[in-house]
Amino acid sequence: MQKIINKLETIFEISDVVKQRDNLNFLTCKKEQAISVITHLKNIEGFSHLVLLSAVDWLEDGKFQLTYILNNPDKKIDISIRVFLDRDNATMDSAHHLWKHVATYQRELKEMFGIDFPGSPRVDESFILEGWDNIPPYRRDFDTLKYAEETFFPREGRDSNDPAEHMKKKLYPDEEK
Amino acid sequence: MKKNNKLINWQADRSKYPEMDKNGKAIIDLSSQKFTKIWQGPNHPGVTGNMSLELTLSGDEVVDAKTHVGYLHRGFEKLMERRIYIKCFPTCIRMCVPEADSNEYVLASCIEDLAGVEVPEIALWLRTLVLEMARLQMLLRTVPGQASTLSLGLGGQWGMYLRDLILDRFEELTGGRVYHMFIIPGGVRGYLPDGFKERMEENLKEIDEFIVKIEDLIFTNSIFKKRTVGVGIIDPAWVDQYGIVGPNARAAGFKRDVRKDYPYLKYSELDFDPYTATDSDIYTRSQVRKHDLIMTVDLIRQILAKMPKKGDLRAETPNVLHWKIPKGETYQRSESSRGEFGMYMVSDGSKYPRRVNLRGPSYTHAVSLLEKMLINANIADVHSIMVSLQTCPPEIER
Numbered sequence: 001m002q003k004i005i006n007k008l009e010t011i012f013e014i015s016d017v018v019k020q021r022d023n024l025n026f027l028t029c030k031k032e033q034a035i036s037v038i039t040h041l042k043n044i045e046g047f048s049h050l051v052l053l054s055a056v057d058w059l060e061d062g063k064f065q066l067t068y069i070l071n072n073p074d075k076k077i078d079i080s081i082r083v084f085l086d087r088d089n090a091t092m093d094s095a096h097h098l099w100k101h102v103a104t105y106q107r108e109l110k111e112m113f114g115i116d117f118p119g120s121p122r123v124d125e126s127f128i129l130e131g132w133d134n135i136p137p138y139r140r141d142f143d144t145l146k147y148a149e150e151t152f153f154p155r156e157g158r159d160s161n162d163p164a165e166h167m168k169k170k171l172y173p174d175e176e177k
Numbered sequence: 178m179k180k181n182n183k184l185i186n187w188q189a190d191r192s193k194y195p196e197m198d199k200n201g202k203a204i205i206d207l208s209s210q211k212f213t214k215i216w217q218g219p220n221h222p223g224v225t226g227n228m229s230l231e232l233t234l235s236g237d238e239v240v241d242a243k244t245h246v247g248y249l250h251r252g253f254e255k256l257m258e259r260r261i262y263i264k265c266f267p268t269c270i271r272m273c274v275p276e277a278d279s280n281e282y283v284l285a286s287c288i289e290d291l292a293g294v295e296v297p298e299i300a301l302w303l304r305t306l307v308l309e310m311a312r313l314q315m316l317l318r319t320v321p322g323q324a325s326t327l328s329l330g331l332g333g334q335w336g337m338y339l340r341d342l343i344l345d346r347f348e349e350l351t352g353g354r355v356y357h358m359f360i361i362p363g364g365v366r367g368y369l370p371d372g373f374k375e376r377m378e379e380n381l382k383e384i385d386e387f388i389v390k391i392e393d394l395i396f397t398n399s400i401f402k403k404r405t406v407g408v409g410i411i412d413p414a415w416v417d418q419y420g421i422v423g424p425n426a427r428a429a430g431f432k433r434d435v436r437k438d439y440p441y442l443k444y445s446e447l448d449f450d451p452y453t454a455t456d457s458d459i460y461t462r463s464q465v466r467k468h469d470l471i472m473t474v475d476l477i478r479q480i481l482a483k484m485p486k487k488g489d490l491r492a493e494t495p496n497v498l499h500w501k502i503p504k505g506e507t508y509q510r511s512e513s514s515r516g517e518f519g520m521y522m523v524s525d526g527s528k529y530p531r532r533v534n535l536r537g538p539s540y541t542h543a544v545s546l547l548e549k550m551l552i553n554a555n556i557a558d559v560h561s562i563m564v565s566l567q568t569c570p571p572e573i574e575r
Contacts, residue, residue: 018505018506020290020505020506020507020508021290021507023439024507024508026506048417049417049420050420051420051508051510051517051519051536052508052519052521052534052536054521054532054534055532056523056531056532057532065523067506067521069508069521069536073417073431073433073438076438076439078508080506080508099417099418099419099420100415100418100419100545100549101418101419101420101540101541101544101545101546103545104540104541104544104545127246127247128246128247128250128574129247129250130247137252137255138252138254138255140258142255144252144255144256144259145259
């Protein structure tokens with residue numbers, strides 16, 4: 001593992017290397033070099049399995065962190081690549097040409113965090129949310145509690161404890177008793 | 178009888194219709210009245226959970242498929258960012274209902290990895306047992322469930338009865354049948370009850386008989402073979418391209434099993450060898466899962482034989498209501514019955530997780546892979562192909 005990281009450090013600008021376990025390292029690379037680093041790991045170092053692509057919102061720093069976890073199934077080691085993007089107008093180069101399932105991750109990140117991946121297939125199609133008109137909901141400044149209170153409350157209480165009467169009122173409000 | 182090879186090897190001539198664009202994708206003009214668009218799901222007996230497939234058909238053949246999820250979305254990952262770590266457990270287990278213990282395990286092990294907690298010996302054994310019991314009850318649904326998609330429902334009902342027996346064992350061990358909340362940060366909640374091993378052995382004997390009988394009921398059944406052999410093939414070249422893991426990858430010839438490759442808990446002390454095959458069709462995937470079932474029964478026997486009788490159930494941890502997890506990030510994985518099941522966790526040093534992201538096998542299997550596999554499939558095979566991938570929609574929209 002150390003050899004691979006040393007090699008990466010000679011070719012690319014790598015920083016903040018953290019050894020979480022013997023077979024799991026985290027490192028940060030520049031946004032412009034990220035796809036090259038990932039391509040190098042996939043094609044030359046044998047990290048052929050993309051475990052996941054995720055994002056973290058560092059609201060206080062004005063940054064998004066993208067995390068690509070790559071796995072080498074032969075050597076049984078993982079390298080996790082961190083990439084930091086500006087929160088305003090966040091865009092990242094697409095990696096859909098490297099793995100087919102990346103397009104799904106990128107589509108989800110566009111919807112949930114508002115991070116754009118120009119050129120990624122179906123990236124603008126809604127994935128989970130349909131007809132969503134608020135800010136992307138996985139951003140830290142989206143308040144789930146406030147949203148729930150505004151959208152679902154206050155609820156009208158029941159006038160009667162009799163279920164039949166309550167349902168009759170609810171379903172046929174215009175009908176007289 | 179002389180075999181008619183011409184008939185057996187018959188392939189539909191797709192050179193002229195439907196018309197393809199330069200990328201090899203069918204040109205679909207719905208107004209031409211040559212195509213039909215139908216929705217399979219979200220309420221359909223052949224759909225695994227709350228998802229739907231938007232299928233475009235030419236005759237009875239699928240020319241385009243899109244997976245739609247979101248019917249179950251409650252924003253589990255976002256909700257966990259507002260909860261202290263111990264309160265994340267009831268949310269987390271709902272990310273895959275039929276096999277909730279894998280969720281508990283990956284969440285607990287992420288917390289332990291970041292906080293540097295050593296789990297006691299007996300707790301490791303009990304966790305291994307719980308994970309294997311979860312796999313067993315899941316496979317008792319899935320293995321005969323594959324035949325149920327082709328209207329051979331007897332095996333499915335039989336499997337559900339046996340699954341219920343395992344849920345009885347879960348109930349006496351943990352207090353819950355489906356959601357157990359048995360694995361907690363630092364250890365587990367309780368010892369084995371008296372007489373548990375004997376009762377489990379009785380259940381395992383019944384399952385042994387079942388495994389022998391489903392061979393005749395399902396695997397040598399001519400209709401089952403006719404509908405599954407050579408159908409829903411996963412090209413081995415797709416395995417890394419589409420992020421295929423677990424039994425789906427093992428049926429394509431890849432010997433990948435997290436329990437063997439990245440031994441966790443007590444798997445390194447157990448004797449097992451994951452079954453692999455090469456044909457990579459629905460039948461082969463069912464065979465791989467049947468062998469997983471046999472292996473799981475054997476593993477439970479091994480675990481119960483090696484289970485220590487005494488020891489601490491939990492490591493000492495700070496008060497879980499005020500526990501601040503050190504700053505850092507980690508990824509932990511386990512092998513669920515569907516394949517690699519992992520969790521990525523980021524802590525900012527506070528009482529709440531900064532980000533929790535679940536990596537479920539269905540995320541890749543049910544979206545990009547399924548959409549690819551359904552092209553040119555017959556409409557009658559759609560749910561069979563889907564079930565053969567063992568998809569679980571909450572993992573996608575978590």
